[in-house]
Each structure stands twice: as structure tokens, then as C-alpha cells.
Amino acid sequence: MRILVAVKRVPFTGGKMVLASDSRSLETRHLGFTISPHEECGVEEAVRLIEASGGESVVLTLGPPEAIEQLRDAMALGVDRAIHLQTDGAEWDPEGTAAALLDAIRADEETYGPFDLIFFGNESADSGGYQVGLRVARALGRPAVTGLKGVKVEGASVRCEQEADGGREVYVVPMPAVLTVKEGLNLPRYPSVPGRMRAGRKPVATSSPLRPESRLQLVDLVVPGGPGRQTKLLGSGPSAAPAVVDMLRDIGLV
Amino acid sequence: MEDGEASLQALTLARTWGGPLHAVHADAVEPFAPDAIAAILQRSADDLSVSAVFAAGTDRGNDIMARLAARAGLPFASNCIAATPGDVVGVVRSRWGGSLLETAALHSPRPVITVAPYTFRVTERPAPIEVDVKRFIDELDPRDLTVRVSEHVAPPTGGVSLAEAKVVVSGGRGVGSKEGFAIIEELAGLLGGAVGCSRVVTSAGWRPHSDQVGQTGTKIAPELYIACGISGATQHMAGCRAAKRILAINSDPEAPIMTNADYAVVGDLKEIVPAISAELRAARAAHAPLPGPLPEGERGQ
Amino acid sequence: MSNLRAHARAVVIGCGIVGNSVAYHLCRLGWRDVVLLDKGPLPNPGGSTGHASNFIYLVDHSKEMTALTVESVNQYKEMGVFTQSGGIEVARTKERMQELTRRMSSAAAWGIDPVSLITPAQVKELVPFIDESIILGGFYTPGVGVVDSLRAGTIMRERAQASGALQVVAKTEVVAIEVEHGRVRCVRTTAGEIEAETVVITCGVWSPRVARMAGARIPLTPAVHQMIDVGPVPRFAGAKGDIEVPIVRDMDTNMYERQAGGDLEIGSYAHRPILYDPEDIPPIEKAALSPTEFPFTQPDFELQMQHALELMPEIVGDEKVGVKYAINGILSLTPDGMPVLGESPDVRGLWSAAAVWVKEGPGTGKALAEWMIHGESEIDLHSSDIARFHEHQRTRAHVRARAAEGFNKTYGIVHPSEQWASNRNVRRAPFHERERELGAMFFEAAGWERPMWYESNAPLLEEFGDRVTRRTAEWESRWWSPIINAEHLAMRERAGIFDLSAFTIFDIQGPGALGAVQQVTLRQMDVPAGRNVYTPVLSHNGGFKSDLTVMRLGDEHFRVVTGGASGMSDKKWFADHLPADGSAQLFDLTTAMTTVGLWGPRARDILMAATSDDVSNDGFKFGACRTIDIDTVRVLASRISYVGDLGWELYVSIDQGLKLWDLLWEAGRPFGLAACGIGVYGTTGRLEKCYRAHGNELETEYNVVEAGMQAPRVKAEEFVGKEAHLRHREQEPAAVLCTLTVDDHRSKSGEKRYMLGREPILSRDGAAVTDRRGRRSYVTSAGAGPSVGKHVLMSYLPPEQAVLGTKLAVQYLGERYPVTVAVVGSTPLFDPENTRIRS
Secondary structure (H helix, E strand, O other): OEEEEEEOEEEOOOOOOOEOOOOOOEOOOOOOEEEOHHHHHHHHHHHHHHHHHOOEEEEEEEEOHHHHHHHHHHHHHOOOEEEEEEOOOOOOOHHHHHHHHHHHHHHHHHHHOOOOEEEEEOOOOOOOOOOHHHHHHHHHOOOEEEEEEEEEEEOOEEEEEEEEOOEEEEEEEEOOEEEEEOOOOOOOOOOEHHHHHHHHHOOEEEEOOOOOOOOEEEEEEEOOOOOOOOOEEEEEOHHHHHHHHHHHHHOOOO | OOOOHHHHHHHHHHHOOOOOOEEOOOOOOOOOOHHHHHHHHHHHHHHHOOOOEEEEOOHHHHHHHHHHHHHHOOOEEEEEEEEEOOOOEEEEEEEHHHOEEEEEEEOOOOOEEEEOOOOOOOOOOOOOEEOOOHHHHHOOOHHHHOOOEEEEEOOOOOOOOOOOOOEEEEEOHHHOOOHHHHHHHHHHHHOOOEEEEOHHHHHOOOOOHHHEEOOOOEOOOOOEEEEEOOOOOHHHHHHHOOOOEEEEEEOOOOOHHHHOOOEEEEOOHHHHHHHHHHHHHHHHHHOOOOOOOOOOOOOOO | OOOOOOEEEEEEEOOOHHHHHHHHHHHHOOOOOEEEEOOOOOOOOOOHHHHOOOEEOOOOOOHHHHHHHHHHHHHHHHHOOEEEOOEEEEEOOHHHHHHHHHHHHHHHHHOOOOOEEEOHHHHHHHOOOOOHHHOOEEEEEOOOEEEOHHHHHHHHHHHHHHOOOEEEEOOOOEEEEEEEOOEEEEEEEOOEEEEEEEEEEOOHHHHHHHHHHOOOOOOOEEEEEEEEEEEOOHHHOOOOOOOOOOEEEEHHHOEEEEEEOOEEEEEEOOOOOOEOOHHHOOOOOOOOOOOOEEEOOHHHHHHHHHHHHHHOHHHHOOOOOEEEEEEEEEEEEOOOOOOEEEEOOOOEOEEEEEOOOHHHHHHHHHHHHHHHHHOOOOOOOOOOEHHHOOHHHHOHHHHHHHHHHHHOOOOOOOOOOOOOOOOOOOEOOOOHHHHHHOOEEEEEEOOEEEEEEEHHHOHHHHHHHHHOOOOOOHHHHOOOOOHHHHHHHHHHHOOEEEEOOOOEEEEEEOOOHHHHHHHHOOOOOOOOOOEEEEEEEEOOOOEEEEEEEEEEEEOOEEEEEEOHHHHHHHHHHHHHOOOOOOOOEEEEOOOOEEEEEEEOOOHHHHHHHHEOOOOOOOOOOOOEEEEEEEOOEEEEEEOOOOOOOOEEEEEEEHHHHHHHHHHHHHHHHHHOOEEEOHHHHHHHHHHOOOOOOEOOOEOOOOEOOOOOOOOOOOOOOOOOOHHHHHHHHHOOOOOEEEEEEEOOOEOOOOOEOOOOOOOEEEOOOOOEOEOOOOOEOEEEEEEEEOOOOEEEEEEEEOOOOOOOOOEEEEEEOOEEEEEEEEEEOOOOOOOOOOOOOOO
16 A cells, blocks of 8 residues: 655644744744644554555655654654655645645655555644645545545545544545545654654655645734633632532523 | 524624525535535635634534635635725634634735634524525535535434533543543533543543543533542633533642633542532432332321 | 831842752741741742752762752751652763762761662662663662652741741842941841841852942852753652652653642753843743743754653653743853852851752751851861852853853763863963973862863883872773872982972951950960971861961961862961051052972972972971071961971962072972972872861861861860860860771772772671761871882761771762771871971
8 A cells, every 4th residue: 555644844832832033933942843633643544554455555744854753753763764845944835835745745646656645634722733644635636535534444445433423424535535534533753762763764755845825824923812701719628629610500500 | 604602693793784684504425525515615605705704613513614725716804703895804713622712814815714603693693595495406516515424323212412402510620530421420410510531531531532521632611510639721721611610629829721611610520520420419419309109108207 | 018027137139949958947946037038929039949850869979969958858857748750860971880889888878768779670660661671770769759849948948937037028129238347237128228247148049149238249150951851740740749669860861750739840951051141031020931931942952852752752752741941041061060158258247158059958948047156066067168269260251151050060070180171271370381391280179270180291101110109990090190199209219399389379468467366266376486397177066166276477467378179268277367567468469479398308408409498307497487598488487287298388479480490490400409399298198197187187077186186285276166176175086086097999800990089988797987976987088109019098986986096988989898997186197296296
């Protein structure tokens, strides 16, 4: 099998959103970075599928030079090689991102053959556009299923499970297909030390695409303020229990 | 449009743009086939020469609208909390699950916009004009039916669904272990609510991901959210911010969640949560209807 | 919210292991009204204590660090938070195996046992998952353990709170420290103001920032050390405790591995030094993890993964064992690797206990509290004293350069005489160029470049032939040259000229000057003008705070000369004891004056040739000091000699220092004057005269009687330590300072070996020698005595062994060498009648 996973480098945020001085990005001086959570599960799924059936997995990202960390992280879990579309750190909008990824996918497929599956995150943790995977799928003319919590390859098709109303909806689509996944699809493994060491030696193909004009242009970022909630301290320790129950009674839950 | 509040909220925003409002139902094609709905939407939009297309920013809504944007070659602004019409549309979008807002300029001949759920109060029930989509359905390209629901697996019976529950009792790192959740389950049970948890808990394998409340888990809007031993990282707050009321129980009085809550109790949740359960039981027993004849041997007590 | 006390005896800022400990011990020792603050929440405010690996190795080559560690372990044990696991330092190289024998020596010298050198097979028995084929052996300390430092801090804090003496306020930030007339006055916080008599900064990496609020400097830098956690480890499944296997320090790779429950924690001090400024540390709400846990930088750990894999392939190479946690942890580093303790020389009442690791936390808290309340700690803290730094050593550039250089030596093999490479050539004597031309081998002291010996003196080796001891073994030949011994002989035969520019020199002047110097010195200071007095400076408990020379230049004018190493803290000591009425002032002349030493039998001849002033024995007696003119140079000449020979220390203003050197050099030529380095001045010269040195023989732990330095009478005037000193004179000393000589230098392989100092003194059959106060005997100084043809060692011995001719042994690099007591007390080995010095 051949599987591709597209990932995005996003910061690990803490208890508060802090903006950089230009208000067009987060202040990331004290923050670490990671693969966006939904995509981590995509990487894990890709690795598992290749472990089961053999073949090759590839991880792809559009991101700054530092995004090599996320590519190595993915390869430490078992992905075989990486493609790094390097940006200068400026943000790309969803259309631009999809176009660049598409070019890279087409180029790779031309050399190595089509990917049976391409995994995307349902949406990225930061900008949350919800659309890059679907745009790529449309351009490739492949079926796409979104928000998956279950993936099972059955012959030439893939059985996909999506959460809806507490239950699951099942789609069965033929491969090659594009799947966008959600956290909860699996519990990603931690990389082993040998895995990390191998990752350092795995190949990364790097290029620098040009950023096209954006039709959804970022103006600035704002931390939502507003009055917030006025916290009423009901007490300390177990002796606060009666006050809690009073509150429950007041709001009609007792 | 789908059924539900989210779509009504989307309609509320759409109405501010003026002009006639047309609607296509997401279940126009059964079973659900997102490419087909997108195709129908595209045909309807062209047919009616609409100036913009709106939908709710639910999973389904975003799915359909992204497909529409892709096939129509248009930009798509998802999860907006505001959208101002004009040559260039000004949108305010939700980032980080709502913990950050982005102001952006949308350059598009036909704005495609989804509206972030739980951000608009439905003030009236806007009644859009139903589009007759029958002929579009007849003319559907079979390829648009490749992606289609083939089976619906019912949710496990019993238990309260996290997304629907009126009360959610949620545990974080402070619960300490898988076994520690027993007291959380107890309180949830007494309140007829669901059990939730933070991402730290699911990463540690103490609870299944389906219990996770947060940006990459389930986003909930219960009447009451009780957060026990949860610090309140932004990605968690993104999942519970829409709760009507939040009660935070934490040993750190300055944890972020404590200032994002309506009520707070400071202290060790391992002592406080069972105390609340006990108090609840006592309160209910005190208000219970009188029992029948006293059993033998207990008369006169 | 909180009713912050309006007034406090002490405000302790920072609630990590050190702050909790200081607050606790202050209250335990009787202070009330102590306030402990932290800007973070409790119990984990987000400092280094919160992520420390929490293990404690007992043996350090530093006596001071070992003492603080042992005291800390005792406290941790008393609190019930210590889990003994044992610890092994493994060696991958032969060089390291030799170093481990030094560990054994230090353990014996400081009294840590049991310890043992073990084979790879034995290491494997203790740590089954180690690959013993890549190690050569290990140094095993069963007493090593781990502690719950957060819990310990909480226990100490709560004990003090329970007594009512301590108020603890979390989530409260200090925004200003007000100073009035050079003394702390009050602390301003986000919750109000506290009038404070003393302020203690225990803020870990934030300490410099907080100190700056008061206008004081704390020379440390935050720095990274990496740690990862891998697991779950199959072998540790079902582990009942946190740790059940000894901790391993992989010394040659600067790494450690320890079990942590079901995981293995791997730490590294091997990566490139990554230093931060205190401003870079974010406040807790901006940090994703904790403020002192920075995101992990994988590239810095690449080689370390390889090393960990080599040592513990069973665990680290297991594909199912995942890297669960990885951080760049932040800790504090200082320029010399020692903590920063004591009252700030910049601001009175402002105390520091910074750059302290978990392993010495509680001990430091106790020591600092004793220092604050009693004026002195039980453990001699002269190497950690915040006052020790010279100005240039407090600069950011110096701190960073040395911290970076020292970081990768955390588990390094550091030779006792090893020299720093970074930030050299900061302070140079005016005659530096002459020294350079003479092929000086420069060593650094207090920032000064001083010649240890001169390569151009190589011909002296031939001249003195067999009388010059050579060394063949690599270790003791490092940072050494036989030329030192040759220079010594040249001096004893003819004369030597010495660069003594590193002295710290300051004047005490004013009507109250006599009283001021009397107050801190043991010897009588009311001597006629024109006399110099060598005197110990005692601590409150009668031990040695320092030793130095005082010259009376006038009725109200005294000049103090002390070594560069202790100069700054000595200066503070004198300044602190100046009379409150301002009747005496202190003037630092260190950079205004330079000093040249001229000693040897021909010294007078040389000086007579250079000056027309009367320098005959009658005209210029031993112990006198007087201004003379050498050509156009006005020189303060003082007849005193740390090398125990005829001669003078010559003090001159720096601008004319070069001229003085040249004049003396010319005058000395016909007499065979040799340039002599510190190898002679600091070691060979003084050792054969049995002269004591501060930091070696003289510490607060030993008293004047034990050191054999009591005078027949004690002056009537009051001085610090008098009461204790009088008591000591009444007591039988628990130990007596002796000089020993080595009988046979031959090792098992037949090579002659030469001890360097700090080795344990044992009985001939290897038993420890301990005095009635539990102090082990060890070599306080070691070196050649070329004029007596012996290798000389000094050591305190219990009275039973302090007898001429007693046969003992010294343990050096794993072997025992026979030694004999040659002097009990202070009679010199060479020229016991002191005829040369008084000639």
C-alpha cells in the first residue's frame, strides 16, 4: 500500500492566548510545537496500516524550516519518508495550501504511483479551515470522507466511520481515497528511541513553493474578551458541599 | 440547512444580509451523500444567482460547504461569528476552537460561509424559502453519490450522550487515575448527567476519547458543566465554553478554569466530589415521599 | 484577600526547596514574623524544584558541597521523603577508572561510607538492564537515594506555619525592594507592602532579576539540561515504589539514568550549553508547561540517545518503549559551579541562597539561617559565599562564559589545578609583558594572570640536577612542571622575584581605625606605625574566617593585604565591622597598587643595589614596613615572607609597577635573581615552612589551637571569636595540625607517585583516622619541599596520632603510600629556627 499523511506544525498553547506584537500571530517564544492533534492520529493510522499490509508511507507538510521537527516526529513513529514544502513562516490560506500540497502529491504520484489513501486532519487546531483535504480530493477526483473515527481497509475499499448523534455513520468508498480524520481515531504511540534515531536518517525532499495571492486575507487576530464569568467562590474543601447543592437546587437540577 | 439550533443560528446571521433567503436541506438526498448535496447547492445557487451561501459550522455543514467551495472554485470562510456584506466581505472567524478570533477579508464573487455554532442567539425563527431541488437530484452525476452513508450504527443504549447531556461532570489530571473516575461517575449518575474528561486523561488512557471535552474532542453546551481537577487550558475551554454554567473544583485557586467559571470550590476533588454526592443523597432522602408501613421491628423509631 | 504582615523579621522570596528550607530553619532557630512569598501557586510554583530529577549523590570532591549534601540527606530522612536506591558512577574509559579512585579518596576524606569500586559484573548484578560489556567498572555508593522535594518543601513550610511564626503567601509577586542607606527597608508586592529587617532571595533562576530590584547582583544564569522519560518499561511493570534499582551516572557521556516508577528517566549535561537570561523565563500563565520546563530541542539529544542505547539497550532499544516526556529543564549555573550564599556585598540585610540544587537544599537553608541569626553557619561556606566574586566575575559576560564552559564538565574529570579557558586575560600586572617574554605559564587567580612557573627557567633543571624532583605519572604532571622545584631551589640559593599582583589591598583610615582592625583580628594591632602583623581573622565560633597581614602606616592608618581568593569576602567582613559612627573608612587599593615579592639569601644585596635607603638587618628589621625609594619609584617595603626566606613584599602604585620590576631585575642580575612563579610562592616555599593557608588548613571548622597558631597571650581587646578562642585554649584540642612526609612514593607498578591534596590519611592497614568530633583526617595541602628533599603533606590528626614519628598512610588514586609524622604543630621543616627569614 502507499499512504500519504499531510500534517501541519502548530504551537502547543497553554492557559492563555498571547499575541505577538503585530497581532497577526501568536507569541510563540515560550511555546513548543507539535503536529496538529487530529493529524497525529492520521500519522498513527498510516503507520499501522503499512505495518499490517506492507508498503510505504509518506508525510507531507507545508511549513517553515522548523517544521522539519514535525516531519521527524512522524518518521519517528514509523513513516518512511517526508516531503517538506518550505515557507518563510508566513501563513498560507486554505486554497493556497491545498494547491501546494496538490502539486507535491501529483509530483510524487507521477514518480512512485498513486497513494491508496491520503490522510488529512479534519481541521487544523489553529486556523481550523475545515477544507484543505476536501479541496485536494476534489482536484484529484477521489472520494473523500471527513471527520473519521474509524478506518478499515477491506480489499479495494475502505470502510469509514464518522460520529453522528452519538452513533456512527458508515461510508464505504473505493480506493484511492482521501480521508480526513479526527482525534479519537486511535491512541497514537510514543516514538521509541530507535524510532527517533532512524527518523534522523530518513530522507526528506525539500522545496520552496511560491505563495499565491490570498482570497481569504488575514487582517489581524484578537483574543476574545468580553466580561467573562464572575466567579462565585462557594467554599473550600468538602464543607462546601451544602453550598454546591443549594446552587444545584437554585438552577433546578435537584 | 440541517435540523437544529446551529442552522437556525446560521439563518439568523444570513438574514442580516438582507434579501430573500433560500434553503436547501442537508437531507435532500437520503441516505446522506455530501458531494450530492454540494452539487445540489451549487446548482441552486447558480439557478437563483444568490449572492452568498451560508450554512451552520457543524461537522456536516463544514463538510458540505467545503465541497461546494472546492467544486465551484471559490474561497470558503468557515466558523464565522460575524460576516459583513460588501465588495470585500469582512469576516470574523473562530480559531483555536473559539479561543482566538481572526478578522479576515474575503474576496469572492459568491461568499461561502459557515457560522460557528453557539455564537448567535436565535431571536426569531427565520423562515426561508424552500428550494425545489427535485430536478437537481434527477440530474446528479453518479460520481457524486460515491461517498454516501451505507450504514448507521446506533449509539449504545443507556447512558447519557455527552453532546446532549444537560449536566456533564468532567475530570482532569487531578483525578489521578482510571480508578479515580469512580467518584466522577457517581456524581454524574446522581445528576442524570454524562461523564467527561480532559485531553490529558484520554492521552493517559484513563477514559475513552468519546468522553473527551475540548477542541479536538466533543464540544458541549450543557446547562451545567462541573470541571474537577481540570486546569482549563484553552483547548479544553474551547469545548466547554458554551456551557450555560460552569462549576470548577480545583486545588489551585488560580488555575485558568477558576476564573472562567461561574462557581468555584477550592480544594481536593477526591474529598469534595464524594461530599457533594453524599449531600445530594441526603437532600433527596429528606424530600423523598413518605414510605409505606414501617417494617416489623422499626415501629416507634 | 490575604492580610499580608506589615512588618517582618525576614521576607523570604521564592518557595522552592531552598525558600521553604530557609523559612523553616529561621523559625526553628527562633525568629518569628517570617513571611514566605512566591509569585506562583502552591505547592508547585513552577521553579526548578518542580521538575528536578530529585536524586542525591553523596560524594563530591568539594568538602563544602559534600557537607551540605550530607546535612540535606539527614533532613530529608527525618522528614520521611528519602528513598534509598543506591547509585553507581560507571566508567567507560581508563581515565574515568582512575577518576573513580579519586571518588573513593574523597569519600574516605569526607567520611562517606560504605562505598566501593565494583566490577562490570557487579554493576550488572545491581542494574540488570545495563550492558556491562561497554563499561570498565563503577563507583558504588549504596547511600544514594531520591527525594520528594516538593513534599519536603511542603513539610518544612507547614511546620513553620504551624508554629505561627511563618506566614506564607502564594500568587504574590514582589515588584520592588526598597533600600535606604544601603540597607533593605521594605518589600513591595502585588498584595501590599512589608517592612522588612532582612530579605532572602531564594528565587532560583529568577534571583538575579529580583536582586536587581534592590540594586544588588546575583551572578548566575539560567541554563538548560535535557531530560526525557521513556516507558512503560516492561521490567518495571508492577513496580511498587518510585525506584527499586540504583541510579546510574554514565560519567563519560555526562548522562544519568534512573527508574521513575514504570518509566526510565534519562538526563543529559552533554549538549551544547544553552543559556538564558532571567527575562527569558516566562511567568507561569504564559508557559505551556511550567516556566522552567522549556520545549525539548531534539537535535541536542541525538548523540545522547545513542549513548543511552549503548548503556541500556534492553530498555532504550525496545521499540515498544516510547519517549513519553521530553523537556529542556531550566536550572541555575554560576561561574565557578558553587552556589551563591550569604549577605549581598551590595546591600545590607539582603541575603541570597541561589543556584542551589535539590541535593543541597535543606542543608543550605539551615546553614543560611544559622548565618543570618548567629553570624556564622556550622558548615564553612567560604566557597559559596556571595561576597567571593570580584567585580568582573559578576558581569553577565563572565557568568555566561564560565557557566557554559563548566556545564559540560558537570560529570567531568576536573584536575585540582585545572585552569579555565574562557574569559582569560582580564586583569594583568603592569609587568605582564616581562613575564610573557620570560615564558610565563599563566594561571588565573581572582581574574589576575599570574605566572605559575617560567619556561625560560628550564636551564635551572640542569643546574640543580637530581635535587629537582621529576614526575612521570600523567595525572600529577598535569598543570605542573619540575621547573617549579628548580625555581624554588634558585630562590633558596640566591633570590627570586615574584608577581603578587593578585593581592587584595585595602586601607582602614580614621580615628576609629585601630578599633576597627582590633575588632576583627586575633593578634594585637596596637603596634607602632611601621610594623606589619600577620594575623588570623576568626569567625564567631573561633574558627578561621581568613588570615592576612595588617600594616600600621600611621596612628589612624592601617593597610590590609590578603589573598585574591578571599579578598572580596575579607573586604566585606572588615566593612561590616566598621564602627557605626563612621569614625573609620575603608578604601580599596587593589587596583591602585601592585606587589612584587623579593626573597632569598641575596635579596638584601639586590635591594641594597637598587636603593640608597638603609635595608640592613639593623636598619630594617623583620616585621617592619617602611617607604623606601628605589630610583624614582616610591615603594612601601614590608619585611614579611610567605616563602620563609629573607626578603620583602614591595608595594608600589600600579603606574610604576613595570619600572620597579625592571629596576629589580637589573639589580638582581649579577646575583642570579630568578623569576619565580606561584608554584613556589603558594606551595613549595610555604610547605617546607609549614605555613598554613586559608581554604586548606584554615577553615571555620578548625580552631586556632588545633592549627597550632595560638600565641602565648590573648589581647585584652574585644574581637570577633574571642570568647570561643578563650574556651578553645582551655580545651584539649580534638585534632592537631601536623606535617607529614612520604616515606615511599612507589606504586604497585613501581612508578613514583606524588599526592596533590584532599586525599584521606589512614592507618597503615587502611583504617580511617577520625577525631573525637567525627572529623576524618585528610591532606589539607600537598607539594614538594625541594630544600628538604621531601614531598610534604599537611593534615589534622587526632592527638593519639599527632606524635612525631607516627606511621600512617595516604590513599592516592587507589593505592596506599606510607607517610610519617614529621612535625606536630607549626615548627617548620626547613630552617626550624627561622634564621633565614630574620637574617
